[in-house]
Amino acid sequence: MGHGRKRLGRPWVIGVLVAALAGVGLGLYWFQPWKLWQDETVQEALPSAVAPAAPPAGASSPSPSPAPRLRTLAGGELISHEHATSGKVKLVRLADGSHVVRLEDLDTSNGPDLRVWLTDAPVKEGQAGWHVFDDGAYVSLGKLKGNKGSQNYTVPADVDLSRYTSVTIWCDRFDVSFGAAELTRT
Structure with a gap:
């Protein structure tokens, strides 16, 4: 009779372990704690003014105006x-x-x-x-x-x-x- 109890207990323990592992996995996905130790540095320059297009060859260039x-x-x-x-x-x-x-x-x-x-x-x-x-x-x-x-x-x-x-x-x-x-x- 004691042998039957052990078999009934194993699925319950396995079920708890599977649920705990799933919970840990979801928690890691949701919180992503490793990001607290990972820095991402981005250095972008401020976008600059677009240079005016050059006049076609042979055309006179207009008087220079200050760049925006x-x-x-x-x-x-x-x-x-x-x-x-x-x-x-x-x-x-x-x-x-x-x-x-x-x-x-x-x-x-x-x-x-x-x-x-x-x-x-x-x-x-x-x-x-x-x-x-x-x-x-x-x-x-x-x-x-x-x-x-x-x-x-x-x-x-x-x-x-x-x-x-x-x-x-x-x-x-x-x-x-x-x-x-x-x-x-x-």
């Missing part, structure tokens, strides 16, 4: 939220009239599903500011290219920039800000 310039419209300093974050944020109008959000000297933790968002939320210090950025209007400018360095994020042409007052490094998986900056108009 880049203009910083707003900027701010990143503050820490869920993770220690530092660096500068700039909203820049390029020579062709398009806009980019530029992160300069960014230093934050790596994490799963990090995005750069342009938002209308106020930047608040401490835990009060961790979850406010998805409460109002926001535009995702794409995945964070790297957790360190200087990077550019194109703002879609149809975005009304007057509606947005801040930028956040947003963890879309856990709905939390790693860090954010208030945009002060220049």
Whole structure:
């Protein structure tokens, strides 16, 4: 009779082990803890003005006009939220009239599903500011290219920039800000 009990116990133990392993696997996929020790540095130059096209051969060249310039419209300093974050944020109008959000000297933790968002939320210090950025209007400018360095994020042409007052490094998986900056108009 004791022999039958051991057989009934084995499937139960195996089932618990399989469930535990599946839970660990899902937890590793969801949290991706190894990213906390992996840095991704991206160093992009600010896009420069496009040079005017040369006149066709034999045509007289028009008088030189000053090249269109880049203009910083707003900027701010990143503050820490869920993770220690530092660096500068700039909203820049390029020579062709398009806009980019530029992160300069960014230093934050790596994490799963990090995005750069342009938002209308106020930047608040401490835990009060961790979850406010998805409460109002926001535009995702794409995945964070790297957790360190200087990077550019194109703002879609149809975005009304007057509606947005801040930028956040947003963890879309856990709905939390790693860090954010208030945009002060220049």
